[in-house]
Amino acid sequence: MAAALGFRCLYRARPLRLCRRVDLLWRTPRRGHRLSPADDEAYHRTRISLLQKEFPQAVYIDSYNSRGFMINGNRVFGPCALLPQTVVQWNVGSHRDITEESFSLFWMLEPRIEIVVVGTGNKTERLHSQVLQAMRQRGIAVEVQDTPNACATFNFLCHEGRVTGAALIPPPGETMLTSLHETAK
Numbered sequence: 001m002a003a004a005l006g007f008r009c010l011y012r013a014r015p016l017r018l019c020r021r022v023d024l025l026w027r028t029p030r031r032g033h034r035l036s037p038a039d040d041e042a043y044h045r046t047r048i049s050l051l052q053k054e055f056p057q058a059v060y061i062d063s064y065n066s067r068g069f070m071i072n073g074n075r076v077f078g079p080c081a082l083l084p085q086t087v088v089q090w091n092v093g094s095h096r097d098i099t100e101e102s103f104s105l106f107w108m109l110e111p112r113i114e115i116v117v118v119g120t121g122n123k124t125e126r127l128h129s130q131v132l133q134a135m136r137q138r139g140i141a142v143e144v145q146d147t148p149n150a151c152a153t154f155n156f157l158c159h160e161g162r163v164t165g166a167a168l169i170p171p172p173g174e175t176m177l178t179s180l181h182e183t184a185k
Contacts, residue, residue, distance in 0.1 A: 058158045059087060061151045061166075068170055069151075081105060082154065082166040083113070090167055095125040098167070100134045106165050107138045115141040115157065119150030119168040147171045 059082050062070040068077040071087050081090040083105070092102055098118070106116050116135065118127065124146045135142045145153060147168055157164040 059083075059085060060155055060158060061168075064147060064151055064168075064170060066170055066172055069168060079167075079169045082168065083109060084111075084163055084165070090169075092167075092169065094169065095120040095127065098127055098131060100131055103131060103135060103167070106167075107135070107140060109165075111163055113140055113165045114163050115143060115165075117150045117154045117157070117164065117166045118142060118144045119147030119166065119171075120144060121147055121169050122171045122173065124149075 060072055061082075062073065064070070068075060069080060070076075071080070071082065074087070076087055076089070079090040079092050081088050088105070090102065092098055103116070106113050120127075124144060127142070127144055132142055143150075143153060147170065150166060150168060154164060154166040154168075
């Protein structure tokens, strides 16, 4: 069949590429199904289990819920500030209560913190520009996110060995991330 098609092209003096184009259209495979969300990796939830901590002194967030956080196996109720090797209660009620004074503990430390990840609850909220400018003047980057993403970002930065801090407000409602250890119990 292909030879007959080729001879027909030569005999009629048509350009060969037109015949190949027709031939390619004729042989195009057809997909018998459509892709669904189950076929795409972006729709699947990823779980990470930490087998061995590269930095045993680092602070990691195991889980969170509307009442607080589970950090290195210890429960912390309410908003908290995570510093390298330390967890302290953070005296804020919402993102509106965040001031220069509430961030002061991040710039008093040695070694200096490179970045502070701020979790503002269920939604990413804007902080006062004076607060962000004060942190920038002291050479500390601020990343404002919703609390679930802030927890993941903090764990990632700690795993990279960066000197990082976090200021986290628990998300209201029934939002919850349980660690694999709690699920197994």
